Amino acid sequence: MTALPVREVVIVGGGTAGWMAAAALSRFLPRARTRIRLVESEEIGTVGVGEATIPTIQTFNRMLGIDEDAFVAATGGTFKLGIQFEHWRAVGDRYFHPFGQFGQDIDGLSFHQLFLKLAGQRRCADLWHYAPCAVAASAGRFARVAEGEAPFPLPYAFHFDAGRYARFLRDYAEARGVERIEGRVADVAQHADTGFVQAVRLADGRRVDGELFVDCSGFRGLLIEGALASGYEDWRHWLPCDRAVAVPTARDGAPVPYTRAIAQGAGWQWRIPLQHRTGNGYVYSSAHVDDDAAQAALLDAVEGEVLAEPRRLSFVTGRRRRFWNRNVVALGLAGGFLEPLESTSIHLIQTGIAKLLALFPDAGFSPVEAEEYDRLMRGAYDGVRDFIILHYHATQRDDTPFWRHVRTMEVPDSLRRKIELFRVHGRFFRYDDELFSLASWTAVLLGQGIVPAAYDPVVDVLDEDRLAGTLERLRHAILAQTRAMPSHADFIARHCAAR
Known part of the structure; x- marks a missing residue:
């Protein structure tokens, strides 16, 4: 019944x-x-x-039948191709976590393994030259490029x-x-x-x-x-940050198509570009910096006129x-x-x-x-927890007590296994239906300085000269596709400017 x-x-x-x-x-x-x-x-x-969001929000919007341009305009939104991490591995260092893939697999072999082989011989460019989203973000360009419409699709999300x-x-x-x-x-x-x-x-x-x-x-x-x-x-x-302070500022220049995550002495600062303002915040550990000092650090780091009083949050x-x-x-x-x-x-x-x-x-x-x-x-x-812990734990920073703590702390066994497996031959296996893919883990592992001791030996089946030529053609093709796109600001003005 x-x-x-x-x-x-x-x-x-x-x-x-x-x-x-x-x-x-x-x-x-x-x-x-x-x-x-x-x-x-x-x-x-x-x-x-x-x-800030990730590309899965497009599935939600499509499920509801939401018109994307109307949604972006109504929320003062901009487009997002990934996250730029600054000062995470070391002060002065930066890398990009793009949406989508790096390059293309060749003969069934994973692209990052092919890259590791050529990078060890200094026969290719930096990894991020082979990520369409990273290249477009660096150029400040954006277009909707779906699977099958161009050589390299451009997955995207939104800031709103x-x-x-x-x-x-x-x-x-x-x-x-x-x-x-x-x-x-x-x-x-x-x-x-x-x-x-x-x-x-x-x-x-x-x-x-x-x-x-x-x-x-x-x-x-x-x-x-x-x-x-x-x-x-x-x-x-594992994640000692337990406070945040947030403040909006006036937009300063054209909005970039990516989020910035800027490591600070006791946590990190976000910078999120919207059409009408910029969102800023400092996520920090109260055990390593007090609330007033954190707020002062944020206000000292923001760009543009402050539009409201800072807002403080506590969480576990x-x-x-x-x-x-x-x-x-x-x-x-x-x-x-x-x-x-x-x-x-x-x-x-x-x-x-x-x-x-x-x-x-x-x-x-x-x-x-x-x-x-x-x-x-x-x-x-x-x-998601394990992926976030990775950003803190895989660091060379020892300039503050906070960074010395997170780099030496014990991590979950599930994360430890992933790191150790990648360190040996760059191998990675996705568990169940976990969110982040091989490309995401590769971006952060390599970006944070975890470089495998060797590449997977199965890639030696490919001719090295042919492989190097293929990667160089791939790099030029991604660059050419990017140059054909409008600027991020022009795309918004043309399709979904806020009312």
């Missing part, structure tokens, strides 16, 4: 996570059968610093104003029947026997009943932790032990926090939504579906 469908969904909290969930659920749940309500309070601000993005998705969701309820949650009503959440009570006495509750209440986790005590796994021993890096507990699913900061070094915050919200839709329950709430959701989400967070 089939259980009854879920008819009442209540999303607790707005912001990026809440309105992403509302938009997606309103797109895929039948309006005639399921009512979706979102409770948020204008008294409670949102974090709103997640302004998180507040404007939430408003954009709110309009989308409300047009599809989502009901917004203004109010602050004061209490949670639970079933006496099962512990299932039955309703949230608002400060003014109103009661909002539901069957499925999506907790988007931010770090507080009002339902997933406050009511259900799901537990939290603290990762500060980690994740919930359970993302789906009884009839509550946690998304966004309610589920966990990983610093925005690789712009994964919105991706993890999107992942949570996609898994919820794939495992959407009926009113019986089968435990096996919740367990599978938890397994998948734990894997998603753990994979």
